[in-house]
Amino acid sequence: AALPPGPVGLAALPPGPWAWAASLPHAAARSPSRLITVGDTELVRGLQAGSPLLIALAGCLEQLPTGCETIVRVHGPTRAEIVRSPVHPAGLCFRPELVTVDQAAGFAVRLAERARTAGLVGRNGPVPASVTLAELARSDRAPSPPSSPGAAAGRPRAAGLRCLIGIGEEGTVTLDLVAAGPHAVVGGTTGSGKSELLVTWVAAMAAAHPHHAVTFLLIDFKGGAAFRPLLALPHCVGLITDLDGQQAGRALASLAAELRHRERVMRAAGARDIAELSAGEHRPDPLPRLVIVVDEFATMLTAFPELHALFVDIAARGRSLGVHLILCTQRPNGVVSDALLANCNLRVSLRVNNRADSRAVLGTDAAAALSSAVPGRCLVSAGEGDPVLCQVATTTANDLRAIIGRRGDVQRPRRPWLDPLPGRVTRSDLAAVEDATVGRSPGGPAPGVLLGLLDEPDRQRYRVARYNPGRDGHLLVVGAGRSGKSTVLASVSAQHSGTADVLAPRPDVESVWDALAAARAWLDAGSRRARLLVLDDFDSVYARWGDEHRAAALELLRSLLRDGAAAGSIVVVAVQELSGALQALPALCRSRLVLRLPDAGAHSAAGADPALFDAALPPGGGSWYGSRIQLLEPEPGTVQPPAGRDPGAGVGEDLAVHRSLLVVAGSPARTLAALSAAHSGEIVDLSAVPGSEAGRLRVLADDGAVLVGDTDTWQAQWSLLGLLRPHTAIVFDGCGLADYRAISRRRDLPPPLAPGRNRVWVLRPDGAVVRSTLRAPG
Template sequence: MFRPEDPLILPARPVDPPSPGFPLIASAAPVVVAVAIWMFTGSAFVLLFAVLGPVIAVGSMVDGRRTRRRTRIRADETHRAALAALRVKVEQRRTALVRAAWGRTPSAAGILQDPGGTVHWSARPAAPVLVSLGSGDVTSGLRLEGADPDDEPGIRALAATLTGAPITADLHDGVGIVAAPALGRAMARGLLVQAAAVLPPGPVGLAALPPGHWAWATSLPHAAARSPDRLITVCDSETPAGVPTGSRPLIALGRCLEELPTGCDTIVRAHGPTRAEIVRSPVHPAGLRFRPELVTRDQAAGFAVRLGERARTAGLIGRYGPVPASVTLAELAEADPAAVLPRSPGTAAGSSRPPGLAGVIGIGEQGRVTLDLVAAGPHAVVGGTTGSGKSELLVTWVAAMAAAHPHDAVTFLLIDFKGGAAFRPLVALPHCVGLITDLDGRQAARALASLAAELRHRERAMRAAGARDITELNSAGPRSNPLPRLVIVVDEFATMLTAFPELHALFLDIAARGRSLGVHLILCTQRPNGVVRDALLANCNLRVSLRVNNRADSQAVLGTDAAAALPAAVPGRCLISALEGDPLLCQVATTTEADLRAIVGRCGENRRGAEPNPRRPWLDPLPRRVTRNDLARVETAATTTTTTREPGGPATGVLLGLLDEPEHQRYRVARYDPERDGHLLVVGAGHAGKSTVLASVAAQYSHSGMAAVLAPPPDVESVWDTLAQARACLDAGSREARLVLLDDFDSVYARWGDEHRAAALERLTSLLRDGPAAGLVIVVAVQHLSGALQALPSFCQSRLVLRMPDAGAHVAAGADPALFDAAVPPGGGCWNGARIQLLQPEPGAVRSSPGRGPAAAAGDTAVGHAAAGDTLAGHRSLLVVAASPARTIAALTSARAGEIIDLSANVSAEAGRLRVLADDGAVLVGDTDTWQAHWSLLGLLRPHTAIVFDGCGLADFRAISRRRDLPPPLAPGRCRVWVLRPDGAVVRATLPAPG
């Protein structure tokens, strides 16, 4: 679609090509060549060729002029075609601009021919009201660029003016018509027809008109308005009826300028049926001539009748009187107590107090309008476009029910997927059990999942009381526990289903069973057509529609297209339909904060001190800190309530924490039983609670004395030794139950060398594979599952996923993507598909302690692990393979009193003498190359002397020991060394620091 300011480009005029000059060189060249050949050959015949030069030159000039003429002809044809195309484009734009102008300001003739397509009542009373005085020439606003301003004056004149466009005026500024009486009234009738088609009846009324020529106007729906915000006034100088006090005439007639009243910003003079001119206008130049809009009295009278019928069909002007444009909830309380209630079959028509959940929401043609969600429902659908007053309707409806019923009779669950601002004031009501918004999607999903559990809870309550429905349950007396009705109010139902499409089945279930269970739905959406499915709509007998954008939406809610004709200028105007009868017109009351404070105050005065708070249909989120007292309370509730008792007998295993099960409206204690649940893999980011859960499991098992617990510190030596010890027990055929806890295994794994990593992972997987048959269970905690560690989940029967850095890592750890929460507190995670908060360890709880049996806990001496305080003092003589002999000698000198010999400084020493010294308790120190040079001495001393490897790698160890097996890994930075004992065992020891 083009914009008027988009320029049109005029084609440039063609420029004549330059005339070709005389080809002097081309003429002289043949002459020169012919003379040269004659002089060389002497043949006079050659001179004939000299004549060709002038002939060719003349021919070239003739051909150039012919080509130039053809080029000019083609350029002229192209220019004419471009001008023709531009003219077509200008005509198209002029036509489109004229059509758009008439679309914005329909002519009186167009309104009379098609009132259904041109009457929208969309203008607000205070907004400008443009009407068409007639048709004429106006400035188009089109721009032509790209050529000399003096070029193509015809196209420029064509583009500058729109022919047959509406000559508009703002009716609010007043329009004066100077003409003969009959001609002036015909033109004024056209203006009045246009005003009635644009301005909505009710907020805009029609001032009293003189009888006779203006009697037809009394059929206009605007004439029935009792308290309009704005008046359409007509001042006829021949039959004056007076202008209302304080009102400004919108249409004035006079035979001369002096007869017009003041206040007419636009004045036109009509010279005849086809000729009028502008006398004064804020937008058009004086003297502008146009063809006026004329309407006969019969045409206007027929239009007024049809418009009145349309207003009554749309519910704008009732058969019993008009409906006010606005009303407040406080005014309703002071109004006539007579009420109109849309009824379903079986509702008592003469009841003094509406049954169920009656509440006064607005005012209609017969007085106050009362809606009863129980009698006319049990569910309701509310439709309305943006700005029609949907949120105000819902707030008023909830406030009306809260004012008429105590909180032990009805509660409200408010769901607002527009941010929650509209429903926020309703939270102060004691009836409100929660506000769900789209600002916290996780909390919204959790609360909505609890609704299915709420239905099951109500079914169990009725089954226990032997009641068929909630009415029978609540009337059973003290033998039963009454249940309040739950009203679920959803604003922007379509948006909620887009965010949670799985909820459609849940709302279908509520719609089908809600009547007997006392659960009612009020579903509000902008576009009911196609959003609220037929299966759900069939159970929504109460229909309320504010203004909608098209007839299909009105048909979907009401079964008629009347809601599409409701005025946009009156928010809160709606039509209400129950099972039978015509739609009822209602102006919904507005609810202020003062109204809500008054309702809350009355509820506080009427509440009995012993009344409990209303039951919420879901539990609060898991606490950030879970203690043993919390778990005890949950287990006590589970044992005393049959509806939440866990199957399978008494719970066993260690306490992990608290599980959140919103779909069952309960918390549940999470336990881990190694015999039942197998190996446990704990995955979580740093400070997520991995060490906490391992410490809790170790402490509970250690205190119970049920099994031996091995929980080494997360370092390269302790974890290796623990794996070796567990493997040794399995190889020895031990059947005693053991629990091995490995914390930060991925961190320890990364600090091992390549060969130690491969060996440790092979040993761990063998324990995971063979351990359960021998009573060995492993709990391993990691931060990341990367590389070779990705195979661990396939060996672990249970998995606990704590907080992860991002959703990708959360899913990679095997957790449900829906349970990812970057803001979960430490100790929060996923266990068996549910959200868990881990048990906080008790103060003074030990990290690990030994259980019963021969296996030792972390910190005790294990196979292959020398005591931390061992400084090699127990060895009389030593053979030391050092990466830095000088540093090693300095360390040994400070700790040993015997002789220390540096082999690198005694290369020529005899082997026999060195052997004697070693037998006498000397320490021989050398690097790998030096010892290989003294290989015979090494062979003599090795069978009865320990060999110490200080700072050596695996290659050095294997070169000296001639062994292919792996020595245990050494912790860096602790002066740890390998000691190869004479019996072949490799153990660790601590070398004292130098000095």
């Protein structure tokens, strides 16, 4: 009772009273690693000294074989003595507990029944505790196919996926996912051998069938370590793990497209199902069966709950399309829905923790009673008859190398999804994809400027992304620093310059303001000419304007976004983040290109699909109309700012064109020093002139003098200002809006001035307000 049957067997028994021992489960062991031999003097005489697990019966010590570690002398029914023992002291006397032959026989029967319940032995003898895949392949004890749980009797011997996976009480056990499936559910608690069972099942199918007949997609939400050795098999088309959620979601999305692909292939061949397709004429591109093996199915559904509907669809249509599921989970009860189980006729259960999980898989409690001491022990049910006890074979690295060696150097089968987008996309890449696109229009490529390469896993394809301003409207580009914003704006501007007037100001407060004002003026004038306004780093410029300029600029931009498209004026605007009032921009732009952003909140605020957020995107990576995009990389040495006119590129009006000037200075001393270095005429500091000399000052101004004073001084000389203003330009140097309005008596907003560049406002006699530069001395 202390040693399990299977690894331990009975080698020999003396005749007569020992016949009861034949009922012990150990007596029918097929290939035990240890044997118990029981014999009298004549039987044990020929045994080698020290034979393992020898129980020798002798009339005296001299008749025992040498090497016995434990010797007990029985003096009678009530007294026995230990002569030798590695545990107890010699000479220890004790009272033996005796049993009758009937008691021993009953004990043997009960022990055999308990061994069967625990899965340690079958009805026809012990099931071994372990067996390798190589040993299984050499076994000559395979039953006839109808007796295998995976190949039900009465079904035709059509091309299936029959393979040896272990040893049961009647010999080797085969499974056929096609004949007994089309799908399978595997249950088993931690440590029961689930992953080893899946590895062996995949390896056994690969050993029995070529890669053009079956392929495997492996999904492991425990990190993928168990399945990784299987990737060397030519049958394996990929491994999806939980370590890369983005790629896992992408690959799983391709499965729905794989079903559509198979439907198209069968429809084109006029075949009703995969069996009819395979039985037809030779195809240059065979369509192999696809076995999707999922370890930790419950964990996968937790990460991607939307996939449950997809797997239900695969379960319903998989038989005809040649797509098969092997779904493995620790807790089958409540995880695998009835809709899935209805199509999973092949059930395998290793040891589970409770009867409910056993019943969920097998319909019986038997799997809950399997021994935890024997990993890989399972029960197999193909929906007909009682579950079959099986010890699943273990697969070694040598087993896999042997399978690969037999297959030789073969071409890898078609994968159900494409590789992830490259981190670098060139024009030649786009040309190759466009040339391979099915259904490309005979008139050439679609209109629009090239953006990059789109990933469409749900269609198992790449597609060239283009931006057509006339069709796609205004474009908002959102991305963190060095994400590719400026590059894509330069590319759009350069490609569009031949078909429209491109206005691409520098990202500073003056140039962007002037571009917005010019674009609005074109609209107000009724212009219908195609124009493209390209605004880079708009949020940075927006933050540098003062409050009034900020509000006015945003209203200008909003008006262009509302009214421009109908008049042929399109805006392309790029920002790093959407905060404050800029959060309204996505709603006003029909197209949004969202590049790498630091967090999911910013990604969603830009209007992108939250599922596409990836903080580790390479430069140029982003999302476009719900798909992942990698932008076209410019040719080496061609990275330039956006191409186009910059209305603010000049320095502004030259002060030298004015014969005389009235200067309102925020710092008169600084202004006087700057004018002294740049102006050859007379310069008058108003603060040093009494108010009674207004007449002389007028004469001086008429003769070309420059009059300088701060706001208060000019207000004190209001009569003089009124006389000179109609024909003399007023310069505002270092003044704020309040100073400008106090002197000009106007409420309109002058154009913003770039800080640190000695910029000034010039109010001309005709009422126009322009910028100029007052050079600082030295």
